[in-house]
Amino acid sequence: MSNERIAGARRRHRIGARPIRGVSLIEVLVAVLVLSIGLLGIAGLQARALKNSQSAYERSQAVALTYMMLDAMRANVDQARAGSYVLGRTCSVLSGGSLIANDQRMWLQALKETLGDRDSTCGEISCQGAVCTVRVIWDDSRGTEGSETQTVETTSQL
Template identity: 45%
Template sequence: MARPIPPKHSKRRAIGVTLIEVLVALLVLSIGLIGVAALQANALQANHGSQLRSQATNLAYDITDRMRANRQDALNNAYVGEYDAVTCPNDAADLPSLTGSLAERDITEWRVALACGLPSGRAQISRSGDEFTIRIRWDNDRLAEDESEEVEEFVTRTEI
């Protein structure tokens, strides 16, 4: 019995199809890697935003603890006011001098922490009866999706 001879053209077509399959696979892989990179960038932004919110929470609790430790001055409104962050010092020689009452020193130290912890940080402490409201705001334009989200705010209320 004679063996059939395969056509010569089928081998050439198989080689070309394999090359196209490899190119399509590379295209799909590259699109997937771009998606993973975008996902990683979004995760880093969300992590940075979370870190700033945690810092604002810690700053609010810090001033609350200072007010509780100096309760009489807190009840005399020594901590009430609006505060912009001072410049974050590069070393100990750049720290502002701590003079005045305990409340004034607390506010000075807190403003330094506000400057070092939050971009363009500012705060407001207000009082209504025995309840104090602490508002901390910072610049969030790097993470904002529109202009309404450019300033982030953390608010806490406590009784002294």
């Protein structure tokens, strides 16, 4: 091929093709918008996950606290079977004195420390002979679709 033919082919190629200079400003803005919406969605999911994680933690702690009281009752099984541990719904920490009053005070204090020191954090104990039920009631409205009153109930035979 001669030099003239090569030069003519180069000129035709330059005239027919549009040079690529990069992305336009509008394309960059659209990409930033899509990225920012995605990041906002991830942040919202993270916040929801933290709320639900706290709610699940509180439920597991409430279960552990019901077992704590049942274990204290098993340690003093004769008094528990006699109904000495029966406690109506109580939302404030009681004063101590006897072994039973100290067990109940420590349990109610643990409820307040673990599930929040609010008027809605309560405990209740009922017994029918050797079968006792321990209830923990607290406010779980911070969780996703959480109710204001959440109850965990454990029934056991002593």
